[in-house]
Structures are given as structure tokens and as C-alpha cells.
Amino acid sequence: MAESRAARAFALLLLAGLALVPLVAAWLGQPFWVTLFTRILIFALAAMGLNLVLGYGAMVSFGHAMYLGIGAYAVGILSHHGVDNGLLQLAMALGVGALVSLSVGAICLRTSGMAFIMITLAFAQMLFFLAVSLREYGGDDGMQLRNRSQFGPLDLNDATLLYYLAYALLLAVLYGFWRLVHSRFGMVLRGCRSNERRMRSMGFPTLRYKLSAYVISALVCVLAGMLMANLTRFVAPSYMAWTVSGELIVMIVLGGLGTLIGPIAGATALLLVEEGLSSLKLGIPWLDTVVNQHWLALIGIFIVLVVLVLKQGLYGWLLVGERSRAERRAAPKPARVPAGDRPPYSVDEGQT
Amino acid sequence: MTTGLFFTQLLNGLQLGVLLFLLSAGLTLVFGIMNVVNLAHGSLYMMGAYFAAAAFNAFDGSFLAAALVAVPGTLLLGLLIERIVLANLYQRDHLDQVLATFGLILFFNEVVRFVWGPASVYMNVPSWLSGTIDLFGLPYPAYRFAIIAVGLAVGLGLYALINRTRVGMLIRAGASNPDMVSALGVNIRGLNTLVFGLGAALAGLAGLMAGPIVSVQAGMGEPVLILTLVVIVTGGIGSIRGAFYGALIVGIVDTVGRAFLPTLLRELLDRSVAQAVGPAIASMLIYLLMAAVLALKPQGLFPVKHG
Numbered sequence: 134m135a136e137s138r139a140a141r142a143f144a145l146l147l148l149a150g151l152a153l154v155p156l157v158a159a160w161l162g163q164p165f166w167v168t169l170f171t172r173i174l175i176f177a178l179a180a181m182g183l184n185l186v187l188g189y190g191a192m193v194s195f196g197h198a199m200y201l202g203i204g205a206y207a208v209g210i211l212s213h214h215g216v217d218n219g220l221l222q223l224a225m226a227l228g229v230g231a232l233v234s235l236s237v238g239a240i241c242l243r244t245s246g247m248a249f250i251m252i253t254l255a256f257a258q259m260l261f262f263l264a265v266s267l268r269e270y271g272g273d274d275g276m277q278l279r280n281r282s283q284f285g286p287l288d289l290n291d292a293t294l295l296y297y298l299a300y301a302l303l304l305a306v307l308y309g310f311w312r313l314v315h316s317r318f319g320m321v322l323r324g325c326r327s328n329e330r331r332m333r334s335m336g337f338p339t340l341r342y343k344l345s346a347y348v349i350s351a352l353v354c355v356l357a358g359m360l361m362a363n364l365t366r367f368v369a370p371s372y373m374a375w376t377v378s379g380e381l382i383v384m385i386v387l388g389g390l391g392t393l394i395g396p397i398a399g400a401t402a403l404l405l406v407e408e409g410l411s412s413l414k415l416g417i418p419w420l421d422t423v424v425n426q427h428w429l430a431l432i433g434i435f436i437v438l439v440v441l442v443l444k445q446g447l448y449g450w451l452l453v454g455e456r457s458r459a460e461r462r463a464a465p466k467p468a469r470v471p472a473g474d475r476p477p478y479s480v481d482e483g484q485t
Numbered sequence: 486m487t488t489g490l491f492f493t494q495l496l497n498g499l500q501l502g503v504l505l506f507l508l509s510a511g512l513t514l515v516f517g518i519m520n521v522v523n524l525a526h527g528s529l530y531m532m533g534a535y536f537a538a539a540a541f542n543a544f545d546g547s548f549l550a551a552a553l554v555a556v557p558g559t560l561l562l563g564l565l566i567e568r569i570v571l572a573n574l575y576q577r578d579h580l581d582q583v584l585a586t587f588g589l590i591l592f593f594n595e596v597v598r599f600v601w602g603p604a605s606v607y608m609n610v611p612s613w614l615s616g617t618i619d620l621f622g623l624p625y626p627a628y629r630f631a632i633i634a635v636g637l638a639v640g641l642g643l644y645a646l647i648n649r650t651r652v653g654m655l656i657r658a659g660a661s662n663p664d665m666v667s668a669l670g671v672n673i674r675g676l677n678t679l680v681f682g683l684g685a686a687l688a689g690l691a692g693l694m695a696g697p698i699v700s701v702q703a704g705m706g707e708p709v710l711i712l713t714l715v716v717i718v719t720g721g722i723g724s725i726r727g728a729f730y731g732a733l734i735v736g737i738v739d740t741v742g743r744a745f746l747p748t749l750l751r752e753l754l755d756r757s758v759a760q761a762v763g764p765a766i767a768s769m770l771i772y773l774l775m776a777a778v779l780a781l782k783p784q785g786l787f788p789v790k791h792g
Contacts, residue, residue: 193580240776243783247522247579248722251714252779258711259772266765375711379587386584423599430595436588440581441573 140451144394147401151300155293167292168364173404174299175360180384180396181306182353187382188391189314190346191326192242193250195378196257199237200351202264202373203230204358209368210270212278219282219289226355233260234351238344257378264370275369282363289363299360303397306353311393313349322346326391383436389449398448407432489623494744495737496620500629502736503636507691508709509716509728510643511684517660517723517789519677521571522579524586526713527706528593529566529685533559533692534701535597538608541696548611555693556686563685567678575677590707597703605700632694639687640729647725656680660723660789712739712771719775721785730787735771742770 151174158166179201186192207226216222241252265273281289289295313319321342324332332339362368371377380403388399410428415421424431443450512526533555540554541547570589574582609615610628617624647653658666659676667673699705712735720731747763754762778786 187580193578193583195583240780243779244718247516248718248779248783248785250522250579250583251718252775255711255715255718255772255775259769262768263765266768267761269761375707376591379584382580382584383587386580390580427595427599429591430599433588433590433592433595436591437570437585440585440588441570 137452140394140448143398143448143451147394147398148304151397151401155296159293164292167296169404169408171292171296171299171360171364173401174296174303175357175364176381176384176404177397177400178299178303178306178360179354179357180381180388180400181303181310181393182350182357183381184385184391184396185310185313185322185350185353186343186346187385188395189319189326190322190343192245192343192347193382194241194253194347194350195250195375195382196237196253196255197351197354197381198373198375198377199257199260200230200234200354201358201361201377202260202370203233204355204360205362205368205372206264206270206358207355208282208359208362209276209278212280212282213270213276217280217283219284219287222282222359226359227352230352230355231348234348235344238347238351242340242343242347254375254378257373257375261370261373261375264373271369273370275367275371278362278366278368281366282359295360295364302356302360306356307393307397314393318342318345383439387439387443388447389452392448392452395448402447403432406435491741491745492623493625494741496625496633497629498737498740499733500632500636500736501740502733503633503640504691504695505709505712505716505736506636506729506732507639507687507694508713509720509732510639510725511687512713513717513720513723513725513728514656514680515684516717518656518663518680519571519575521575522582522586523571523681523684524583524710525566525589525593526684526688527710528590529559529563529688529706530692530695530709531597531701531703531706532562532593533689534608534696534699534705535601535606535692536689537693537696538606538701539601541608542606546609546611548614551608551696552693555696556689559689559692560682560686563688564678564682566685567681571681572674572677593706594703603703605702608696608701610697628697632698635690635694639690643725652679715771715775717785719778719785721788724785724787724789727785727787727789731785735774738774739771743767746770 151170154170155167158164158170179197182200183194183197186194204226207229208222211217211222211225237253237256241249241256244252264270270276283289287294287298289298314323321332321337321339324337325339325343329339358372361372384399384403385396386399387403388397389395407428410431411425413421413424413428415424508526508530512523515521515523515526536558537551537555541551544550566589570585571582574585610626614628614631616627618627618630619625620630645653647656655666655671655676659671659673659680663673666676695709716728716731716735719735720727720729743764746767747759750759750763750766753759782788
């Protein structure tokens with residue numbers, strides 16, 4: 134892929150910066166940063182998983198928080214019954230995740246477009262209400278984890294270790310997705326994004342490819358959910374609230390849809406903005422209170438603006454920016470509207 | 486006794502269904518004509534309820550004042566949203582529309598918390614509807630019955646509007662081929678705004694009617710929005726008839742399921758198992774219904790006929 138130099142530098146800088154977080158936090162004496170950035174990594178992982186179907190397959194799943202919940206509840210429920218073995222929890226989480234995503238995916242993929250968005254949302258809600266009604270496991274309030282998962286010599290109670298585990302997993306998934314997206318499988322998936330009917334008439338069983346992508350992306354979210362339970366030592370239905378699914382999509386679109394680094398950049402940016410707004414100190418007391426209590430309203434406006442203005446996302450903007458700057462150097466002309474953005478003929482020429 | 490209880494629950498289900506119909510009619514029209522997903526529809530419902538409660542409490546308990554503020558207020562708000570945000574997104578993918586309206590939901594929830602505080606706001610049933618009425622020997626709250634009546638009247642009105650008037654004809658034409666309608670000289674933008682306003686007003690009406698029987702609080706729109714989406718998907722996206730039957734089915738299945746499924750399971754299963762499984766299955770029932778419908782008929786029960 135002909136990525137621009139700026140975009141590649143940005144990606145390397147972001148990954149290197151994330152690798153250094155615990156060191157910087159220890160140096161500055163801010164251990165809280167490690168927790169915050171572990172959260173960022175976990176959401177980045179989940180967003181990357183969702184991006185496989187959303188960005189590369191153009192399947193707008195509005196229910197991926199469900200798989201975060203499955204990962205978290207697998208850890209929580211097994212731990213509740215005294216099973217702290219991480220490998221067993223992993224097997225359980227991936228097994229249940231695969232089973233659920235296969236059946237949910239098989240039903241949802243019968244529809245497309247708008248119906249797909251709504252039906253994935255509805256399934257996630259179904260699981261949410263299921264979790265709420267599980268009184269044994271805390272119901273609405275969720276439950277505290279007695280112990281973190283035990284992976285032999287790895288002690289997940291060590292915040293730095295947990296951070297680097299999440300980081301290693303993120304790099305592994307990033308590499309795996311890089312191979313996947315550029316493989317034949319990824320080509321077919323991207324082909325479906327542009328024109329599924331053509332792919333079918335070329336003889337590809339597209340449903341099978343889309344379903345596989347859906348299951349893979351769900352399993353990555355399950356892994357993120359397991360990490361989340363271990364980070365917070367707490368499992369609650371709120372992990373699979375539909376707003377979480379929405380936030381994952383926001384991260385992807387903010388970072389850059391259908392790019393590998395985009396979801397990581399988006400998750401970092403969104404969570405840092407949220408953190409910044411909720412603890413903002415401008416020195417004007419009443420404004421500070423309003424912003425700190427009602428920062429979600431600003432996030433809402435922010436999301437609307439991102440959608441309206443920043444069409445390719447932060448990282449996508451770097452990719453495209455370089456290209457259009459080069460074009461402008463080659464042909465110095467007044468601003469042009471890309472052909473795709475305007476109808477074949479425009480009636481209200483004067484107004485725009 | 487049990488049959489009495491059953492009919493009461495059936496009526497409650499009908500009442501929920503009618504409320505869902507008010508919401509899904511607007512949403513499905515907006516989708517059918519403009520091809521736009523509007524997740525903020527639940528927020529319009531919430532704002533309707535808040536406007537109603539505020540007016541109700543300001544004009545010491547006048548339900549008429551509540552109605553006169555809530556419905557036009559929500560209509561105006563809907564038109565503003567359409568002009569400022571959604572009109573720019575008609576040509577974009579569903580993804581962008583989903584995201585922008587998701588942002589609007591977050592925004593409106595906080596606005597409500599800021600203006601009316603985090604606690605719920607209460608609104609009473611108007612005094613002239615506070616009693617019960619006698620339905621074939623069965624006492625039933627008059628207000629809930631009024632909701633059913635209003636909903637059915639709106640359903641009839643919409644049917645007449647869509648199938649019997651010129652505007653309705655344009656709406657149907659716009660749904661099947663907007664370019665052609667536009668080429669014939671109809672102001673399709675104006676038509677879009679009109680339909681969006683109609684949907685918003687219906688959401689406001691739903692908020693007004695629901696105000697006295699639910700707690701009016703931030704985030705009250707989301708569970709209802711999701712039920713509405715289930716209704717639309719089950720009934721067939723874009724179809725008013727589908728929205729009507731879908732809403733009644735979902736309302737009745739949900740209410741009756743929650744009321745009787747746990748008891749029914751206790752007869753069939755071990756007591757402790759039934760205690761644990763009953764509420765879980767009852768709350769999942771409508772989603773299972775939707776999954777079954779989609780597995781058999783991906784277009785929904787009453788798909789729109791084109792061509």
C-alpha cells in the first residue's frame with residue numbers, strides 16, 4: 134500500500150509513544166496514567182477488531198460491545214465459581230464468543246445496510262438484558278472479581294505488566310490484521326465492500342467470507358473484554374451498553390475508517406479528549422463545573438462535527454492530505470470539489 | 486380472575502404497542518423516504534416528555550398546555566435538527582448518519598441533565614383521566630385507555646394522509662423514486678422536511694402521552710428507541726403498515742411475556758431454574774422474535790412493495 138511518509142511516521146510515533154507510557158508515568162510519578170492508557174489500549178484493540186468488519190467489509194455492526202461483554206463475563210463468571218486459570222478462561226471466552234458470533238452473524242448477515250445496523254444493535258441489547266437479569270452474577274450492579282486471571286508466572290496485578298500484555302496483544306493483532314487485510318481473504322472482503330454482487334458473480338461465496346470476518350472481529354473484541362475485566366477487576370452489564378458500541382464506531386471513524394492504525398489513533402484521541410474534558414481546569418469555576426459534569430454534551434457536538442467536517446478521520450487525513458498537497462503542487466488551481474461529492478449536474482450552482 | 490389479569494396485561498401490551506407505533510411510524514417514514522437512519526428519534530421522544538412535564542408543572546397541571554408545548558416544541562426541534570445536521574448527510578452512508586445522530590443523543594441527554602437536573606421529573610395524569618373505566622366488567626385505567634385511543638386515531642389519520650391525500654401520494658412517490666419526483670418539479674427538500682417534522686411531532690406526542698406513566702429522565706429515549714428499531718425491523722423497514730402491526734406485536738409479546746412467562750416456566754421447570762431463567766428469557770423474548778422473523782423473512786413481516 135502506498136502509504137505516505139507522514140502517515141507512516143505518524144504510525145511509528147504513535148506505537149513508540151504508547152510503548153513508553155509506563156516509563157514516562159513512573160518517571161513523572163503518575164501511576165494513574167498507566168491505568169488510563171491500558172484502557173486506551175484495550176479500546177484500541179476492540180476498535181481494531183470492529184474495524185475489520187466496519188472498515189474493510191463495510192458491515193456497520195452497532196453491537197460489538199456485546200463481545201467485550203462476553204470476554205468480561207467469561208472471566209467474571211469463571212472467577213465467581215473459583216476458576217482463576219487464565220487459559221481456561223481464555224478457552225471459555227473464545228469458545229462462547231465464537232459460538233455466539235457465528236450464530237448472530239449468520240442471522241444478521243442475511244440482512245444488509247440499515248437492517249444490519251439495527252439488528253446487530255438489537256442482539257447486543259438482548260445480551261445486555263440477559264446480563265442484567267443474571268442475579269447470581271450481580272445483575273444490574275455487576276460484580277467484583279475476586280482474583281485477576283492467572284497465567285502461570287505472569288502476575289496481572291502488576292499494572293505495568295498488564296499494560297505491556299495489552300500492548301503486545303495489540304501489536305500481535307495489528308500484525309495479524311496487516312497480513313490478513315493484504316491476503317486473498319482481505320482482498321475478497323474489500324471486494325465485497327466495493328461491489329458484493331460482482332464478487333458473487335465471480336464465484337466467491339461472499340457470505341462465508343463476511344461471516345469469517347465477523348467472527349474474527351468478534352473474537353478480537355472478546356480478548357479486549359477479558360483484558361477489561363482484568364484491568365478494572367469488575368464486570369458489569371454496562372460494558373455492553375449500546376453507547377459502548379457507538380463509542381467504538383466513533384473511535385474508528387475519528388481515526389480513519391479502513392486503515393490499520395486509524396482505530397488506535399482514534400481510541401487514543403477520543404479517550405484522551407474525554408479524560409481531558411472531565412478533569413478540565415480553566416480557572417473559571419462555574420464553567421469548569423459545567424464542563425466537568427456535562428462533558429458528554431461536548432463529546433456529542435465533537436462527534437457531529439467530526440462526521441460533518443473530517444470525512445476521512447485523523448489518520449486518513451494524513452494519508453489523503455499528502456496526496457492532495459502533491460496534486461496541488463503539480464497543478465496550481467483553485468479549490469476543486471472531488472467528482473464523487475457532487476451530483477452529475479447541480480441545480481443550485483450559485484448557492485455553493 | 487386469571488382471564489381478567491390476562492386481558493389487563495393484553496391491554497397494557499396494546500398500550501405499549503400503540504406508543505411504539507407513534508415512534509416507529511415517524512422513524513420508518515424518515516427512513517423510507519429519505520433513506521436516513523435517525524437514532525436521535527429517541528431523544529425527540531425524551532424532549533417531548535420533558536417539554537410536556539415542564540409545561541404541565543408550570544401551568545399548574547394543565548394537560549392541554551402540556552400538549553400545546555410538547556408537540557409543537559418537538560416539531561420545531563426536529564426541524565432544527567433536520568436543517569442543521571441531517572440535511573448535510575442525506576448523500577452520505579448510513580454509518581455517518583448513525584454516528585452524527587449518536588452524537589446528538591449524547592448531546593441531548595446532557596442538555597436535559599443540565600436544564601432539569603439529574604433526578605427524574607414527574608408529571609401527573611390529568612384529573613379528568615385519572616379514574617378507571619369499565620371495559621366489559623373489567624376496570625382499566627382511563628389514561629392508559631386514552632393512550633390506546635389516541636394511538637389508534639393517529640394510525641387511522643396517517644393511513645388517510647398517506648393513502649388518500651395529494652401529500653401522501655407525493656410521500657409514497659418519494660419513497661419509491663425520489664429523483665423522478667424531483668424531476669417532475671416537486672420540491673423534494675421541502676417534502677423531506679415535512680416528513681421529518683411529522684415524525685418529530687409524533688415522537689413528541691409519544692413523549693407527551695408517556696410522560697405521566699413513566700419517569701421522565703435523561704436517557705429515557707434509548708430503551709424505547711431500541712424497541713422501536715426492533716419494531717421497524719420486524720415489521721419491514723419503510724412500511725407504515727409494518728410499523729403498526731410490528732408495534733402491536735412487539736408491545737403485546739413483551740408485556741404479556743414479562744407478566745406470564747416466569748409463572749409458566751415455574752409450571753414446567755424446576756423452581757430454582759425457573760426463578761433464574763424466567764426473567765432472562767422474558768426480557769429476551771422480543772429479540773428472539775425478531776431473530777426468528779429475520780431468519781424466515783429477512784425483509785420483515787410486511788415489506789414495502791416497490792414497482
